[in-house]
Amino acid sequence: MGPPNSGKSSLHARLTGSHAAVGPYPFTTKHPLPGMLPHQDIHFQLVDLPPISADFLEPWMFNTLQNAHGALLVMDLGDPDCVEHATAVRSRLREKRVHLLAGPVGAALLALSDDEALEETFAVRLPTLLVVTKVDLLENAAAEIEAFRQLAEVELPTLCCSPSPARGSPRSAPGSSTMLGVVRVYTKVPGHAAEATTPYTLHQHETVLDVARMVHRGRAAELKFARLWGSSEFDGQQVGADHMVKDGDIVELHW
Numbered sequence: 001m002g003p004p005n006s007g008k009s010s011l012h013a014r015l016t017g018s019h020a021a022v023g024p025y026p027f028t029t030k031h032p033l034p035g036m037l038p039h040q041d042i043h044f045q046l047v048d049l050p051p052i053s054a055d056f057l058e059p060w061m062f063n064t065l066q067n068a069h070g071a072l073l074v075m076d077l078g079d080p081d082c083v084e085h086a087t088a089v090r091s092r093l094r095e096k097r098v099h100l101l102a103g104p105v106g107a108a109l110l111a112l113s114d115d116e117a118l119e120e121t122f123a124v125r126l127p128t129l130l131v132v133t134k135v136d137l138l139e140n141a142a143a144e145i146e147a148f149r150q151l152a153e154v155e156l157p158t159l160c161c162s163p164s165p166a167r168g169s170p171r172s173a174p175g176s177s178t179m180l181g182v183v184r185v186y187t188k189v190p191g192h193a194a195e196a197t198t199p200y201t202l203h204q205h206e207t208v209l210d211v212a213r214m215v216h217r218g219r220a221a222e223l224k225f226a227r228l229w230g231s232s233e234f235d236g237q238q239v240g241a242d243h244m245v246k247d248g249d250i251v252e253l254h255w
């Protein structure tokens with residue numbers, strides 16, 4: 001997401017191989033366009049969106065964002081109005097109760113008072129990275145990014161990218177899966193090695209039962225126990241359905 005002409009579709013095309021329409025003028029993108037972004041052994045669905053500005057926000061945007069687990073705020077700092085654009089994007093989103101967060105959702109919720117929490121029940125909270133595009137056109141990218149972060153009061157973790165892969169790409173975003181709270185769990189059949197290449201992806205605080213639901217929704221209630229390698233005290237430890245899984249765990253389900 002971001003203001004018009006900031007380079008969202010170009011970035012989407014580079015990261016997902018989509019043929020997102022790119023134009024040298026604002027409001028090129030009219031419809032959401034999904035694509036797949038492989039990162040380590042996770043496939044993220046990355047959706048290119050139309051721009052957001054002070055006087056333009058697609059009415060369906062809120063519904064689309066409700067399904068998202070995170071966002072990239074894409075900004076062109078060579079645009080002389082970039083601070084105003086960033087303010088407009090965030091205030092338009094806030095009107096729709098969409099909040100862009102600098103970290104995982106859990107911490108932000110804990111900081112709310114009870115009244116605020118009730119008020120915000122239906123809000124959408126998105127861990128967000130600021131992605132600065134067109135750094136090939138900036139003379140001193142580091143200084144411009146710092147000035148922008150201060151003037152626009154943006155505290156989001158920040159990455160920059162340009163058409164040249166040597167100058168950085170969000171594909172290498174350190175910790176982007178940690179920020180989204182993605183937990184990868186590898187399953188294994190008794191007596192066989194773990195399925196090492198295709199993890200199930202869950203969220204923090206999900207359990208062995210959630211893994212069982214993903215493997216076999218109809219039989220999840222029949223799960224007797226699981227054996228766990230990774231975050232358990234010892235390899236192959238027997239755990240119950242309510243055991244919380246951690247990123248990288250190997251789980252052997254016993255029905």
Ligand SMILES: Nc1nc2c(ncn2[C@@H]2O[C@H](COP(=O)(O)OP(=O)(O)OP(=O)(O)O)[C@@H](O)[C@H]2O)c(=O)[nH]1
Binds near residue numbers: 007
């Ligand atoms: N020099 C340079 N130009 C870029 C870069 N990324 C995008 N552009 C150019 O910026 C213009 C806008 O790019 P788009 O990807 O269409 O921007 P957008 O944010 O999707 O635009 P809307 O859909 O209209 O909101 C195009 O002319 C691109 O070629 C970049 O990293 N460097």
Ligand SMILES: [Mg+2]
Binds near residue numbers: 008009010021029050
């Ligand atoms: Mg576009």
